[in-house]
Amino acid sequence: MVPALLLALALFAPLAAAQQTGPLSVECLGCICEAVSNCNRTLTCSGDVCGLFRITWAYWSDAGKPVLQGDNPGADGAYARCTVDPYCAALTVQQYMTKYSQDCNQDGQVDCTDFARIHRLGGYGCGAPLDPVYEQKFVTCINHVQTLG
Ligand SMILES: *[C@@H]1O[C@H](CO)[C@@H](O)[C@H](O)[C@H]1NC(C)=O
Numbered sequence: 617m618v619p620a621l622l623l624a625l626a627l628f629a630p631l632a633a634a635q636q637t638g639p640l641s642v643e644c645l646g647c648i649c650e651a652v653s654n655c656n657r658t659l660t661c662s663g664d665v666c667g668l669f670r671i672t673w674a675y676w677s678d679a680g681k682p683v684l685q686g687d688n689p690g691a692d693g694a695y696a697r698c699t700v701d702p703y704c705a706a707l708t709v710q711q712y713m714t715k716y717s718q719d720c721n722q723d724g725q726v727d728c729t730d731f732a733r734i735h736r737l738g739g740y741g742c743g744a745p746l747d748p749v750y751e752q753k754f755v756t757c758i759n760h761v762q763t764l765g
Pocket of ligand 1: 654656657658659660
């Protein structure tokens with residue numbers, strides 16, 4: 617799927633709204649969900665991950681337990697309700713990255729490549745090798761959005 621097309625569709629609004637809440641651009645959020653789930657917003661919870669960003673409970677907790685409006689972080693199911701919602705999931709990613717932002721690949725800048733690494737590898741040890749399928753999807757997407765300017 618062409619990321620630009622995807623971003624122009626229904627996912628654009630929630631990701632764009634989440635752009636203001638942390639260091640990731642809408643393109644960066646789009647390429648991370650593309651790499652991790654093809655940005656499939658119908659994904660619910662399976663195994664220990666939920667939603668289009670495939671977020672674990674520990675990740676959501678480290679992000680400060682963001683919730684849907686009117687929900688309570690301590691309530692049963694608050695984690696799943698947030699992480700299957702595109703805006704709340706993107707907000708979770710933003711808050712996680714605000715906390716763990718770092719130059720994983722030691723190239724002198726903190727950018728989307730670092731955020732993609734932190735998303736997959738966590739806040740500690742994000743310089744480790746990435747799963748090649750995830751890395752390839754991410755690189756293809758980010759190169760594509762960069763050529764669009
Ligand atoms: C999205 O995920 C659902 C649930 O796993 C699946 O049935 C569907 O085929 C997926 N859609 C795409 C476009 O991958």
